[in-house]
Structure formats: C-alpha cells, structure tokens
Amino acid sequence: MTLLLGCIADDFTGATDLANNLVRAGMQVVQTIGVPEHAAPAADAVVVALKSRTIAPDEAVRQSLQALRWLQAQGCRQFYFKVCSTFDSTPRGNIGPVAEALLEALGADFCCVTPAFPENARTVFQGHLFVGDVLLSDSGMRNHPLTPMTDANLVRVMQAQSKGRVGLIPHAVVRTGEEGILRRIAQLRGEGVRFAIVDAIGNEDLMALGQALADAPLVVAGSGVAIGLPQNHGLRPSAAAAALPAATGLRAIVSGSCSTATQQQVKDFIDGGGAAYAIDPLQLVADAGAVASAALAWAEPRLAQGPVLVYSTATPDAVREVQQRVGVQDAGALVEQALAAIGKGLVQRGVRQLVVAGGETSGAVVQALGGARGRADAHRSADRSRRAVVLRGGDGLRRGRAPGAEVGQFRHARLLPQVLRPARMNEAQARSEICRVGKSLFDRGYVHATAGNISVRLDDGYLITPTDACLGFLEPASLARTDLQGRQLSGDPASKTLVLHRRIYEAHAGLQGAPRSVIHTHGTHCVALTLDDPQGELLPPITPYFVMKVGHVPVVPYHRPGAPEVGDQVAALVARYASQGTPLRAVMLTRLGPNVWHDSPAQAMAVLEELEETAKLWLLAQPKPRGL
Numbered sequence: 001m002t003l004l005l006g007c008i009a010d011d012f013t014g015a016t017d018l019a020n021n022l023v024r025a026g027m028q029v030v031q032t033i034g035v036p037e038h039a040a041p042a043a044d045a046v047v048v049a050l051k052s053r054t055i056a057p058d059e060a061v062r063q064s065l066q067a068l069r070w071l072q073a074q075g076c077r078q079f080y081f082k083v084c085s086t087f088d089s090t091p092r093g094n095i096g097p098v099a100e101a102l103l104e105a106l107g108a109d110f111c112c113v114t115p116a117f118p119e120n121a122r123t124v125f126q127g128h129l130f131v132g133d134v135l136l137s138d139s140g141m142r143n144h145p146l147t148p149m150t151d152a153n154l155v156r157v158m159q160a161q162s163k164g165r166v167g168l169i170p171h172a173v174v175r176t177g178e179e180g181i182l183r184r185i186a187q188l189r190g191e192g193v194r195f196a197i198v199d200a201i202g203n204e205d206l207m208a209l210g211q212a213l214a215d216a217p218l219v220v221a222g223s224g225v226a227i228g229l230p231q232n233h234g235l236r237p238s239a240a241a242a243a244l245p246a247a248t249g250l251r252a253i254v255s256g257s258c259s260t261a262t263q264q265q266v267k268d269f270i271d272g273g274g275a276a277y278a279i280d281p282l283q284l285v286a287d288a289g290a291v292a293s294a295a296l297a298w299a300e301p302r303l304a305q306g307p308v309l310v311y312s313t314a315t316p317d318a319v320r321e322v323q324q325r326v327g328v329q330d331a332g333a334l335v336e337q338a339l340a341a342i343g344k345g346l347v348q349r350g351v352r353q354l355v356v357a358g359g360e361t362s363g364a365v366v367q368a369l370g371g372a373r374g375r376a377d378a379h380r381s382a383d384r385s386r387r388a389v390v391l392r393g394g395d396g397l398r399r400g401r402a403p404g405a406e407v408g409q410f411r412h413a414r415l416l417p418q419v420l421r422p423a424r425m426n427e428a429q430a431r432s433e434i435c436r437v438g439k440s441l442f443d444r445g446y447v448h449a450t451a452g453n454i455s456v457r458l459d460d461g462y463l464i465t466p467t468d469a470c471l472g473f474l475e476p477a478s479l480a481r482t483d484l485q486g487r488q489l490s491g492d493p494a495s496k497t498l499v500l501h502r503r504i505y506e507a508h509a510g511l512q513g514a515p516r517s518v519i520h521t522h523g524t525h526c527v528a529l530t531l532d533d534p535q536g537e538l539l540p541p542i543t544p545y546f547v548m549k550v551g552h553v554p555v556v557p558y559h560r561p562g563a564p565e566v567g568d569q570v571a572a573l574v575a576r577y578a579s580q581g582t583p584l585r586a587v588m589l590t591r592l593g594p595n596v597w598h599d600s601p602a603q604a605m606a607v608l609e610e611l612e613e614t615a616k617l618w619l620l621a622q623p624k625p626r627g628l
Contacts, residue, residue, distance in 0.1 A: 004233050005045040006071030008064050008102075009082040010094065011359035012366055014223065015049035018082045021226035022047075026235035033366050035067050040074040044235065051363035053084065054146045054332070057093035061101045068105055078217065079106065080229075084359070085115045085122040085222035086136060087129060087154060088147040089161060096161030099195065099220045108217045110189045112169070112209070113158060116200035117224030123201045127155040127168045140260030145323065146332060146360075154197045164194025171199035174208060181212035195220070203227065250303045251353040252346045255311035256339045256361030265357070266311050271581060275302045279312040279342075284334045285325060292341040299342075300349050305548060307355075310342050336360055340368035425516075425600065430456040430463050431476035437601040438465065441521065442472025446612060452521040452593070453495040454601055457505050460484065464501065466492035496562040503567030504597055507574040511583065515597035519604045522593040525615035530555060530590040538588045539611075539618055540627035547628060549610040550596075551585055552577060558590040570595070586611055 005027070009015035012033065019029045027044040040046050048067040052060035064081070071079065081102055089095045095113075103111055116124045121132040131139040135152035142150055151157050159166040167188045173180050181198075188196050200206050210228015213219055219229075230236075253269070255262060270276045277298045283291050299308045312335050323331045343354060343365035356362040425433060434454045441447045452471055455464035461483040465474060469492070480494035486502055488494055501518045508514040529538055538553040539546065554573050559566050570587050577584045585607050586596040594611055598604040618624070 003040060003043065003046060003071075003074050003076050005078050005080060005229060006068075006074065006076030007045060007047040007080040007082055008067045008071070009047055009049050010053040010060070010064075010084070010098070011051060012049045012363040013356075013359045014053075014082050014084060015047045017085075017223040018080070018226050019045075019047045021223045022230065024237060025227045025230040026238050027230045035063075035070050044230070044233070046071065046074065046076070047082070049363070049366075051360070051367070052094060052098070053088055053359065055094070057097040060094040060098050064098045065101055065105055068102055078219070078229075080226070081218065081220045083115060083220060083222060085117050085120060085224070086131065086139075086141045086149060087115045087157060088141070088144065088149065089157065090147055091160040093161050095220070096158060096163075096195075099218075100162060100164065102218055103194070106217045109194065110185065111195055111218045111220055112185070112198050112213060112216065113154070113195050113220040114198040114200055114209070114225065115154075115222035116198070116206065117222050118200065118202050118206070119224070122222060122224065124154065124197065124199045125171055125201055126199065127170075127197045128152045129154055145258060145320075158195055158197060162195060165192055166195045166197065167191070167193035169196050169198045171201060171205070174199050174205045177208045178211040181209060185212070200224065207231070250349075250351045251307040251355075252299065252303065252351045253307055253309040253311075253355040253357070254339050254343045254346070254361065254365060255309065255357035256335055256364075257358030259358075262357050266309065269309055272583070274307065274309055275305070276309040276311065279310065279335075279338060281312055281331065281335055282321070282325075284338050288334055288338045289341075292338050292345065295342050296345040296349070299346060303346075303349065303351065307353075310339070310346075311357075312339060332360060336364035340364040344368040425456070427458055427463070427481075428476075430458065430601075431479055433601045434463060434465065434479060435474040435476055437519075437605050438471030438474045441519075441605060441608075442470065446523065446609065447471045447521050452519070453497050453501075454517070454519050454604075455498065455501040456517045456601065457515070461489065462486070462498065462502065462505075464494050464498050467495045469495075499562065499564060500567045500570065500595065503571050504574070504595065507571035511574075511578050515604070516599050517601045517604045518595060518597045519601065519608055520593060520595045521608060521612075523608070523612040523615065525612055525619055526588060526594050527591060528619060529615055530558075530588060533558065533590060538594075539614055542618065542621075542625050542627060543614060544628065545610060546614040549585075550607055550614070552582060553586045553588050553594070553611065554584070555588045555590060558592075561592060 007018055009018055015031055019031045022029045022045050029045045029047060030041055030043040031047045031049060033049050035048060048071065050063050050067060052063050068079065079102065081099055083095050087095065099111060099113070103109065114124055115129060116122055123130045129136040129152050131141070136149050137152040142148060155166050155168055169181060169184045173184045185196065198209055200209065206224050207228045210225060210231060213229070214232040219225055255266060266276070277295050279291060279295060295310050299310060302308050339361050343356065346354065347369060356365050434456060438454055441452070450468045450470050453465045454471065455462055461481060464480050465471060466478060466480050478492045480491040481489045482494055482498065483489060486498055497520055504518050505515065526538065534555055536555065538555050541547045556566060556569050566589065573587060574584055585598065586594050588594050594608065596604050596607040596611065598607055
C-alpha cells in the first residue's frame with residue numbers, strides 16, 4: 001500500500017481528530033505518538049502526534065522537521081501540518097515558524113492555511129475565525145491559560161509569527177470552486193505571498209479546497225480540510241477503513257482542559273450523578289505526588305460502579321492564581337504531570353477505556369502510558385461536536401482500539417458520559433446475550449415459567465423474546481425480529497409487551513443515557529409490594545447500592561397486561577423525571593412486575609436484581625428502616 005499522506009500534528013487530540021476525519025473520508029490511517037523508530041505499517045496515511053503546540057518555537061521546529069524526515073523516508077507524497085481549530089498560538093509561534101520550516105525543507109514557496117471545520121462550528125470568513133456565532137476573540141479561548149486568542153483576524157495572527165507575506169483567499173473565490181481557488185493561488189504566488197488564509201463556511205468549501213490542493217506539497221490546517229483530500233486518490237467513505245474490534249473494561253475520565261465547554265461538561269457529569277474528584281492545582285504546588293495518590297485511592301473502589309472523573313478543570317481566575325505563584329509554564333507542567341500519573345495509575349488498576357480531555361493533558365497521559373502507535377477509527381456519531389481523545393485498548397491501552405475522536409471544545413455538554421457508553425452489539429451478539437441473560441435469570445429464580453421478556457434495540461429495529469417463551473430455554477434463532485415500527489420480520493411471534501418496550505425506547509430519544517435493552521419480569525417481592533395498590537414510588541432509598549444502581553422506581557396503576565395506555569403513562573414518567581434531572585432506570589407495573597432498562601441486557605439484569613433484592617429486604621425488615 002502506497003503511503004499517500006504524511007501528517008504532523010502539534011498535539012495529541014488534534015492528531016486523533018485529523019485521523020478521524022481521514023478515516024471518515026475513506027483512508028486507512030495509522031497514528032503514532034512521537035516520531036517512530038520503525039517503518040510505517042501499511043496504510044493510506046500516517047499521523048505523527050507531537051506535543052509541540054506550546055513549547056519553545058525552536059524546539060517545535062526541530063521536532064516537526066524530524067517528523068517530516070521520517071515521513072519522507074516512508075515515501076509520503078503530500079504533507080499536512082495539523083494545527084488547532086482555534087489556531088492556538090502566540091506572536092512567537094508556533095504555527096508560523098513550523099510552517100515556514102516545513103515549506104523550506106520541502107523546497108516549496110506557498111501554502112494554504114485554514115483551521116475551518118464547519119461541522120464543529122469553526123468557520124473562517126474574510127480571514128476572521130468564528131467559533132459558533134462569535135469571533136474567536138470573543139469566545140472562551142480569549143482566556144486560554146497558555147495561548148490566549150485575543151485577535152480573530154487570522155491574516156494578522158499568522159503575519160505576526162511569519163517572515164513571509166500572508167494573504168487571503170476570500171469566500172467569494174472559494175465558492176467558485178477548484179479552478180477559482182487555483183487562479184487565486186497563482187495570483188498570490190505571483191505577488192510574493194507565502195501563506196494564504198482560506199475562508200470556509202461549509203463542507204462544500206472544504207471539498208473544493210481539497211481538490212485544489214491535490215498537488216500541494218504542504219497543507220496547514222485544522223482537521224476540516226482532511227475530509228476533502230481522500231477524494232483526490234479515488235477514495236470514498238468505507239466501513240472497511242474504520243473496522244476495528246470494540247473494547248470493554250473499566251472506564252474513567254481524566255480532564256485537564258480549562259475551556260468553557262469542558263467546564264460545562266464536567267458540571268453536567270457531576271449534576272447527572274457521576275462520581276468526580278477535583279484536583280486542586282494549588283495543592284499540586286505543595287506535593288503533586290500525594291495529590292495523585294489520593295485521587296487514585298478515591299477512584300479505585302468506585303471503578304466497578306461506572307465511569308469516574310478526575311479533573312483539574314478550573315475557572316480562568318483559579319488558573320491565574322496558580323500561574324502567579326509558580327509561573328505559566330511550570331503551572332501547566334505540574335497539572336500535566338499529575339494527571340499523567342493518575343491516568344497511568346488508572347490503567348494499572350484495570351481501566352481499559354479512558355477519556356482524556358485537553359490537548360496537553362492527552363499528550364502527557366499517552367506519553368506516560370508509553371503509547372507508540374495505533375490504527376485510527378472513525379467515531380461514528382450523529383454529533384461530532386466533541387473534544388476529547390478516547391483511548392480504548394487491551395493491554396494497558398496499548399493494543400486494541402485506537403484513539404477515537406477529537407471533539408469541539410465549545411459544544412456538547414453531555415459529552416463525558418456519552419462518549420464512554422459501551423459499544424453497541426451487533427444482531428448476532430444481541431441474540432446470544434438475550435439468551436444468556438434469560439437463562440441466568442431463570443436459573444437463579446428471578447423469573448419462572450413463561451413470565452417476563454427481554455428486548456434489545458438495534459439500529460433498524462428490535463429483538464424481543466417470543467410470546468409465552470420461557471427465558472431459561474431461549475434459542476437465538478427463535479427470537480422475534482421486528483422493524484422500528486414493531487412489524488414482525490422473522491422468528492417466533494413477538495411478545496405483546498413489545499409495545500411498552502418501544503415506548504420506553506422512544507421516550508428516551510434525545511435524552512442522556514438512552515437505553516439499548518429493556519427487561520420485564522414478574523418479580524415476586526416487587527409484585528408483593530404493589531398488592532395494596534400503592535402510589536408514588538415503590539421503595540424508599542434504604543441502601544446506597546439501591547440509590548446508585550436503581551434510583552427512583554415510580555409505580556404505574558394497574559392495567560391489564562399489554563394495555564396500550566400503560567406505554568403513555570411510562571413515557572410521561574420518563575419525561576417528568578428527566579425534566580427534574582433524575583433519569584429513570586425502572587418503573588413498577590402494579591400487580592404485574594418491574595420494567596428496567598440499561599445499555600445492555602447484562603446491565604439491565606443488574607438493575608433488576610438490585611431492585612428485587614431491595615424489595616425482599618424491605619419486606620423482611622421489621623420495623624421498617626428509614627430512608628437514607
């Protein structure tokens with residue numbers, strides 16, 4: 001396989017974003033951490049992730065040229081210097097000095113420059129960079145602790161850190177397409193311009209620019225232009241380019257980003273009940289090792305219960321206080337080293353899915369893990385407005401699934417819990433898992449006879465246990481398969497309870513934690529608690545694990561089995577509790593049994609067991625205990 005594109009990224013998360021976009025557009029991509037000593041594996045593109053964005057310009061140039069020489073030795077035809085979509089830099093660099101050094105090393109005299117990525121709300125118009133609807137200089141990047149961006153005019157920003165002249169290819173030219181862009185490039189080169197900031201306000205602009213850059217030796221850009229380059233080699237989006245095994249295992253989040261969006265993401269994670277541990281940057285000054293040890297001691301017993309968050313995310317005022325005490329560079333290094341130690345310690349404690357928020361933090365964590373290279377995959381999601389690197393792997397995160405996606409700093413408050421949701425099962429896996437969970441529930445007495453049912457939502461329909469089937473003796477091929485409207489496609493006749501299951505899935509559309517599996521049983525102890533037709537919630541919060549694993553269980557008044565109005569009442573409860581910031585995992589149908597839901601049949605089973613055992617405990621307890 002011929003190596004078509006060699007990429008140099010100035011930070012780790014930026015590298016993952018670039019790799020992600022190249023894969024989405026059809027390229028097979030390998031990402032390395034630092035400059036490798038070995039030859040490149042078979043791929044269409046290689047992304048070399050450096051940590052050069054905020055180091056001294058001379059050192060950034062040295063590292064970038066070293067990466068260039070390695071890429072040239074691998075036979076790369078074109079080179080891409082990936083910079084931040086918010087053009088993070090100062091008048092000293094490092095974008096200008098590195099770009100000029102790369103141009104000179106390639107024997108070239110001109111280069112197009114644009115951080116535009118409209119999908120992530122980064123657009124360039126008349127040379128000015130916008131973040132969403134505001135100028136870069138009015139966004140949260142104005143208060144960045146290392147590279148405060150107080151000027152949105154990229155022509156002016158680039159000129160301040162470059163020796164060569166900087167010009168503009170305005171949108172009026174870009175919208176005319178490839179030929180118009182090429183004419184403008186020829187004009188600027190004739191005028192002695194070395195760099196041209198390129199406007200782009202939509203993906204069609206990036207596609208046209210990509211065509212115009214087919215023969216350019218160097219591209220300087222954010223990750224957006226990457227969607228327009230694979231087409232020059234006859235490549236199109238392909239599932240084969242992104243095919244990788246999914247990962248499982250303990251999950252954790254480490255956040256060192258101080259962006260406005262990350263602060264909101266952290267708040268949303270905590271408000272949603274996530275377990276979080278705050279690192280005080282001032283305590284790092286006194287004893288960083290002790291702070292890291294305390295964080296790991298806090299995290300270890302909580303890992304089995306779900307993703308934990310360790311964060312140093314702070315307000316601009318808090319950051320400035322630390323910088324004033326120890327200096328800007330030393331303050332950043334203290335935080336990075338502590339979070340790197342924590343990330344490594346989490347992996348040593350069994351974490352196999354790790355989200356790292358913040359470019360500098362991600363680079364430090366990956367370096368601490370000793371990562372070398374990984375094959376990149378496209379993070380398939382309807383909303384790509386994210387900024388984190390997802391490390392998923394087997395042996396210490398160094399093998400298995402490669403980094404997933406860099407995502408937008410300024411959007412998607414619910415990123416942190418969503419990005420660590422387990423990978424979806426395919427249909428064959430879902431059939432096997434339904435049968436396994438059904439047998440487990442039957443063998444341990446949680447279901448009896450032909451009572452109960454289990455469903456899984458697929459991308460294009462549902463699987464559900466057949467009507468009058470015993471959950472202990474299910475066959476994968478006999479499970480009912482329907483479309484999204486509930487119409488039977490194959491298998492034995494579907495349980496009539498599918499109507500209620502569909503309403504539960506549909507009620508969660510657009511909500512955080514939308515379930516992929518629902519289980520209904522006739523749990524003896526739960527049903528016993530409803531024989532006197534209670535109102536409100538089934539149980540008080542009498543144990544911490546009931547609170548953590550189950551939460552609220554509202555009671556639905558009695559209706560005959562399969563009554564359609566039950567679905568309306570359950571959907572209304574899901575919406576009401578969600579509006580109060582309290583997501584539901586279960587409801588109790590009076591005199592029938594509980595319905596519980598989660599990401600998979602196994603996780604839904606865990607909720608069901610905790611609910612049934614707590615109901616048993618409540619019935620046995622005399623006198624009745626008070627709630628927590």
